[in-house]
Amino acid sequence: MKNLTMVIFGGSGDLTRRKLIPALYRLYKGRRLPKTFKILGVGRTGYDDESYRSHLKKNITEFVEDKERDNSSVDIFLSFVHYLSMDQSQEQEYTYLKEKIEQIDDIASNYLFYLATPPSLYERIPLFLKSVGLNKGRIVVEKPFGYDLKSAVRMNAIFKSAFSEEQIFRIDHFLGKETVQNILALRFANGIFEPLWNRNYIDRVEITAVENLGIENRGGFYDSTGALRDMVQNHLVQLLALVAMEPPVAFNEKEFRDEVVKVYRSLKPMNSKEIAKNVIRGQYMGVNKTIKGYREEKSVDAASHTETFLAMKIFLANWRWEGVPFYIRTGKQMPTKVSEIIIHFKSTPHRLFSSREECPEQNQLIIRIQPNEGCVLKFDMKVPGSGFDVKQVPMEFTFDKLGGLPMEDAYSRLLEDCISGETTLFTRSDAVEESWKFFDPVLKFWKENTDVPLYGYPAGTWGPLESETIIDGEKKWTNPCKNLTNTDLYCEL
Numbered sequence: 001m002k003n004l005t006m007v008i009f010g011g012s013g014d015l016t017r018r019k020l021i022p023a024l025y026r027l028y029k030g031r032r033l034p035k036t037f038k039i040l041g042v043g044r045t046g047y048d049d050e051s052y053r054s055h056l057k058k059n060i061t062e063f064v065e066d067k068e069r070d071n072s073s074v075d076i077f078l079s080f081v082h083y084l085s086m087d088q089s090q091e092q093e094y095t096y097l098k099e100k101i102e103q104i105d106d107i108a109s110n111y112l113f114y115l116a117t118p119p120s121l122y123e124r125i126p127l128f129l130k131s132v133g134l135n136k137g138r139i140v141v142e143k144p145f146g147y148d149l150k151s152a153v154r155m156n157a158i159f160k161s162a163f164s165e166e167q168i169f170r171i172d173h174f175l176g177k178e179t180v181q182n183i184l185a186l187r188f189a190n191g192i193f194e195p196l197w198n199r200n201y202i203d204r205v206e207i208t209a210v211e212n213l214g215i216e217n218r219g220g221f222y223d224s225t226g227a228l229r230d231m232v233q234n235h236l237v238q239l240l241a242l243v244a245m246e247p248p249v250a251f252n253e254k255e256f257r258d259e260v261v262k263v264y265r266s267l268k269p270m271n272s273k274e275i276a277k278n279v280i281r282g283q284y285m286g287v288n289k290t291i292k293g294y295r296e297e298k299s300v301d302a303a304s305h306t307e308t309f310l311a312m313k314i315f316l317a318n319w320r321w322e323g324v325p326f327y328i329r330t331g332k333q334m335p336t337k338v339s340e341i342i343i344h345f346k347s348t349p350h351r352l353f354s355s356r357e358e359c360p361e362q363n364q365l366i367i368r369i370q371p372n373e374g375c376v377l378k379f380d381m382k383v384p385g386s387g388f389d390v391k392q393v394p395m396e397f398t399f400d401k402l403g404g405l406p407m408e409d410a411y412s413r414l415l416e417d418c419i420s421g422e423t424t425l426f427t428r429s430d431a432v433e434e435s436w437k438f439f440d441p442v443l444k445f446w447k448e449n450t451d452v453p454l455y456g457y458p459a460g461t462w463g464p465l466e467s468e469t470i471i472d473g474e475k476k477w478t479n480p481c482k483n484l485t486n487t488d489l490y491c492e493l
Contacts, residue, residue: 011041111137176410219299282309374398
């Protein structure tokens with residue numbers, strides 16, 4: 001692509017200043033943007049071009065490390081940035097948008113429209129772009145892709161009425177993380193794992209993605225969203241799909257996304273009793289008057305029943321995974337910020353050393369997505385010396401050791417794919433709907449049964465203790481610390 005005009009709706013918002021503009025600057029600095037490009041921020045704030053550039057320069061300084069930037073390249077990059085103050089919810093305003101684009105772009109250009117707006121505008125902007133003939137390029141939309149199955153189907157229909165499926169990029173920054181993509185390499189490039197990657201050798205799978213912050217200043221959005229819509233229906237179920245999917249025939253956008261959809265279709269539906277038993281929700285509480293509880297956060301209902309923690313047990317109805325539980329968990333105000341996948345392998349058929357004082361533990365493969373991105377394989381070995389004591393030891397790898405290369409910024413990677421038209425790591429419309437078909441009954445169950453427990457948990461802990469009840473037998477959640485390389489350091493409740 002030789003030229004590009006990128007329009008960012010929500011150009012004065014938080015996502016643009018923290019993620020999008022820094023990511024675009026990194027692409028520019030790495031000479032990975034088209035030779036001719038323009039960026040147009042669109043928002044309600046009354047900037048002009050110069051004041052908008054000054055605003056963004058401060059944010060690039062804050063969110064891009066010193067070693068990645070220099071003032072000269074920042075100024076040159078910002079000279080290609082423009083701004084239009086308009087009401088994005090009013091169709092008549094899009095005539096001015098078209099005029100502004102024609103003003104800053106004097107050649108026939110490739111258009112990329114990015115919706116960094118509240119979800120309430122997702123169903124309007126595509127139609128307004130079509131009404132003025134600006135539906136010729138690609139359009140990028142952030143999650144959530146609907147609030148339930150009905151809204152997801154409606155939103156897909158609206159987007160497809162203005163753009164073709166090939167033009168629509170449903171972005172999830174989780175899939176831009178290097179470690180998430182390396183799950184595919186770990187599984188499909190190594191012959192030692194494939195024979196073991198099934199119900200015969202794997203006991204259970206844990207997927208945890210938690211944060212040590214509250215909702216910050218997103219109370220209005222979060223109180224109508226909750227953990228299931230914010231994290232589970234998209235991020236966590238996508239990680240589950242990468243773990244559970246069958247090998248694609250080829251690594252291309254169609255074959256890869258076809259296999260993801262197959263996983264979603266195999267999610268085993270839960271009835272009311274199973275939802276009540278296998279889904280635990282919680283809400284963080286304040287601690288010692290120094291940390292606010294969720295209901296004390298700005299723009300949150302004082303009697304809110306919105307979940308900030310969710311733990312689920314999920315099964316897949318297919319040949320490879322029948323009977324293997326997938327435990328997924330997310331939460332706000334946890335002890336640390338961490339996302340990881342743990343594959344628990346089954347114990348040996350005959351516990352040869354079970355009579356010893358310390359019984360050997362199950363082998364584990366830990367895939368750390370953030371922070372300290374890497375992998376750990378745990379296995380049992382005899383402790384040197386007299387006797388026959390067996391101890392679990394780790395074989396560790398972190399991505400910062402791979403040739404000294406810096407970890408790619410997720411948004412930079414995904415924006416580059418949007419610009420080039422590479423759709424592999426973006427969610428297809430049928431995947432959105434298949435995912436919602438599984439999670440929609442959970443939302444309906446909560447709505448129809450107002451007495452479903454919402455467990456409180458103190459901020460800074462690993463969520464309500466009731467979440468342990470969904471784990472089979474005497475097993476418990478694995479509560480990881482921030483440090484991957486010392487695997488003996490696990491946080492406890």
